[in-house]
Every structure is written in C-alpha cells, then in structure tokens.
Amino acid sequence: MALAIGIILGCCALGAGICMGIGAIGPGIGEGNAVSKACEAIGRQPEAKGDVTSTMIMGCAISETTGIYALVVAILLIFVAPSIFVDLLKSAIK
Amino acid sequence: MTKTKTSGRFKLVDTLYVLGMILPFVLCMVLKVLTNVPSEGISISGAMPYFTIPMPIQDLAITEAQVNSVAVIIALFFMCLYFTHGLKVKATLKRQLIVEWIVEKTKNLVNANMGDFFNGYEPFIAAIMGLSAVSSLMALLGLFPPTSDINIVAGWAILTFALITYYKLKGGFGNYLKGFTEPIFVMTPLNILGEVATPVSLAFRHYGNVLSGSVIAVLIASALQGVSELLLGWLPGVFGEIPFLQVGLPAVLSVYFDLFSGCMQAFIFAMLTMLNISGNFPRELYEKRQQKKQSKKSQKIKTNK
Numbered sequence: 001m002a003l004a005i006g007i008i009l010g011c012c013a014l015g016a017g018i019c020m021g022i023g024a025i026g027p028g029i030g031e032g033n034a035v036s037k038a039c040e041a042i043g044r045q046p047e048a049k050g051d052v053t054s055t056m057i058m059g060c061a062i063s064e065t066t067g068i069y070a071l072v073v074a075i076l077l078i079f080v081a082p083s084i085f086v087d088l089l090k091s092a093i094k
Numbered sequence: 095m096t097k098t099k100t101s102g103r104f105k106l107v108d109t110l111y112v113l114g115m116i117l118p119f120v121l122c123m124v125l126k127v128l129t130n131v132p133s134e135g136i137s138i139s140g141a142m143p144y145f146t147i148p149m150p151i152q153d154l155a156i157t158e159a160q161v162n163s164v165a166v167i168i169a170l171f172f173m174c175l176y177f178t179h180g181l182k183v184k185a186t187l188k189r190q191l192i193v194e195w196i197v198e199k200t201k202n203l204v205n206a207n208m209g210d211f212f213n214g215y216e217p218f219i220a221a222i223m224g225l226s227a228v229s230s231l232m233a234l235l236g237l238f239p240p241t242s243d244i245n246i247v248a249g250w251a252i253l254t255f256a257l258i259t260y261y262k263l264k265g266g267f268g269n270y271l272k273g274f275t276e277p278i279f280v281m282t283p284l285n286i287l288g289e290v291a292t293p294v295s296l297a298f299r300h301y302g303n304v305l306s307g308s309v310i311a312v313l314i315a316s317a318l319q320g321v322s323e324l325l326l327g328w329l330p331g332v333f334g335e336i337p338f339l340q341v342g343l344p345a346v347l348s349v350y351f352d353l354f355s356g357c358m359q360a361f362i363f364a365m366l367t368m369l370n371i372s373g374n375f376p377r378e379l380y381e382k383r384q385q386k387k388q389s390k391k392s393q394k395i396k397t398n399k
Contacts, residue, residue, distance in 0.1 A: 068302035
C-alpha cells in the first residue's frame with residue numbers, strides 16, 4: 001500500500017516536471033522569434049517603436065498560452081491529482 | 095480654470111464615495127484575518143470556502159474568490175461615482191481630467207480594434223479591463239486575488255463567448271451553422287473544438303498567469319526561509335529566527351508578477367475580447383440581411399397601399 005502510494009506521488013511529481021519542461025520549449029522559441037523580429041523592425045523604423053512594442057507584447061502573451069496550459073497541468077498534477085489518485089487506489093483495494 | 099468653492103455637502107458626498115471605495119477591501123481583510131487559521135510554515139492552497147449553500151445538484155461554495163470579486167465590483171462602482179461626481183463642461187476638478195483621459199483612450203482603443211460598427215463597446219471593454227486589473231492588484235494588499243481562481247475568469251470568458259456567438263448569429267442562423275462546415279464537411283468536429291477552445295484559452299491564459307505569479311512568490315519565500323535558517327540557524331535564541339532574507343527580495347519579484355503581469359493580463363484579456371468579437375462578426379452577411387429585410391418591408395408597405 002505504502003509502495004503504491006509512493007509510486008503515485010513520485011509519478012505525479014515526475015509528470016509535472018516533464019510537462020513543464022517540454023511545455024516551456026515551444027513558447028520560449030516562439031517568444032524569442034517574436035522579440036528578435038520586433039527588434040529588427042524597431043531598428044529599421046525607430047519611429048514605429050510604440051506600435052511594434054505593443055503588438056509584440058500582445059503576440060508574446062498569445063504564444064505564451066501553450067506554456068500556461070503546461071503550467072496549469074503541472075499545478076494540477078502536483079496539488080490536485082495525488083489525493084484523487086490515492087483515494088481511487090484506496091477504494092479499489094477495498 | 096477658476097477655482098470655485100466647494101460646498102460642505104459636496105465634500106460629504108465625496109468622502110462617502112471614497113469610503114465606499116476603500117471599505118470593501120478593508121472588510122475583506124477583516125474577514126480574512128477573522129477566518130484564517132494560522133498554519134505552520136508556508137503552504138499553497140486555493141480559495142478558502144467561507145460557507146456552502148446546499149443546492150440540488152452540487153453544493154454551492156461561497157469562497158474567498160467570490161467575496162473578493164464582489165468587493166472589487168462595489169469598489170469600482172463607488173470609484174465611478176466618485177470620478178463622475180461634479181462634472182462640468184469646463185473642467186474645475188482634477189478628477190474630471192483623469193476621467194476624460196481614460197474615456198478618450200478607451201474610445202481610441204476600441205475604435206482602432208473593433209471598427210465603427212461596435213461604437214457602443216467602450217463601457218464594456220473598460221469595465222472588463224478595470225475589473226481584471228483591480229482583481230489582480232488585490233494581491234498587493236495581501237488578499238486572495240479573484241483572478242487566480244478559475245471560476246471567476248471562466249465567468250468572464252463565458253460572457254465573451256456569448257457575445258461572440260450573438261454577433262455571429264446576426265449573420266443568420268443558417269450561415270452560423272454553415273460556418274462550422276467551412277472549408278470542407280470533414281472539418282466540422284475540428285471547427286466545433288476550435289469554437290470551444292476560445293473561451294477555454296481566454297480563461298486559462300488569465301488564470302494561469304496570475305496563479306503562476308502567486309505560486310512562484312510562495313516558492314521563493316519558502317526557499318528564502320530555508321536559506322536564512324541555514325545561515326543564521328546556529329545562533330542562539332531569537333537571533334536564529336530572524337527571517338532577514340525574506341524582507342526585501344519577494345517585493346522585487348512582486349513588481350513583475352503582481353504589478354506588470356496583472357495589468358498586462360487585463361489589457362490582453364480586453365484586447366482578445368475585442369478582437370474575437372469583431373473578428374468573428376460576419377459584416378457582409380449582416381448587411382445583406384438588413385437590405386433584404388428592408389426591401390421586404392417596403393414591398394409589404396406597397397402591397398398594403
């Protein structure tokens with residue numbers, strides 16, 4: 001019983017870590033691309049700095065969404081999932 | 095600008111409005127202090143339920159988040175009353191200039207993003223922005239920010255979704271259903287998924303950003319506690335318990351996670367609401383329908399004559 005609960009807790013923590021790690025790759029690359037292009041644009045047309053910056057922040061926030069999904073899943077895995085899984089296990093054994 | 099003497103009654107109403115702005119937050123703090131159970135160490139938990147109302151399907155829990163969001167609404171209501179108190183054609187009060195600036199900025203923003211068809215949308219957008227920003231900034235007072243509870247943000251997202259669907263239906267119900275089978279018929283399930291994904295992503299984006307800020311703040315505070323215990327724990331008596339590392343550092347992070355991220359998310363939520371509503375509105379179909387209706391009406395009038 002203790003072993004099973006331990007495995008559940010460990011797998012939840014492992015899953016959360018892997019989820020966050022892989023989920024952060026995409027938004028990182030995407031936002032880097034967006035910012036680099038915005039820098040190029042500002043370098044070419046310094047007078048359009050305000051517009052470019054606001055559009056870039058907007059785009060960054062949208063491309064961040066997938067990362068945020070990963071974060072929500074990781075938080076659920078750490079704080080919510082273990083108790084539910086342990087309860088399921090206990091009811092299954094009974 | 096000529097300074098006119100403000101009467102006593104004017105000042106009294108002003109103070110009442112200011113009190114109405116501040117009191118909800120104070121009451122929230124008092125409620126939190128009274129009901130909060132002091133716990134050892136630092137823990138991460140969701141909104142604390144104050145009481146539950148029995149309901150047929152599932153018990154309705156009234157949590158910190160609901161109470162705090164109602165407090166924000168009341169405070170914003172009194173703020174609006176305060177700012178619009180004593181408006182004149184020629185501005186005599188400083189607050190009138192602030193209000194004029196806010197209204198002008200919102201009008202420009204809505205006009206630039208939604209076009210002239212949605213001219214009446216400034217109050218809605220400004221309300222969503224203010225609600226979201228003040229809710230997120232509540233974390234600075236030590237209260238539970240309502241936006242880090244998914245239920246509150248999901249409510250706003252559902253409101254946005256209803257508006258999107260309402261404006262889509264203005265192009266005709268047949269056209270609305272036809273939109274789901276757009277490039278080819280096989281894409282229907284994917285289109286339905288995409289339709290549902292809009293409010294879900296709106297809610298999760300806002301909620302996740304605010305929640306991640308508070309989770310990271312708690313993690314760093316607990317880490318700093320550990321480090322300061324490691325450094326000073328060997329000192330005898332009270333000296334060993336001074337949390338000297340926790341004094342200033344979390345505040346620096348709070349500037350980004352609470353101030354910047356909170357205001358940013360409010361802006362993004364309002365922006366996406368605007369873009370989704372105006373982007374999904376089938377303008378040409380709507381105008382065609384209006385023309386058809388008008389021609390039918392005129393024909394009826396002719397036949398009646």
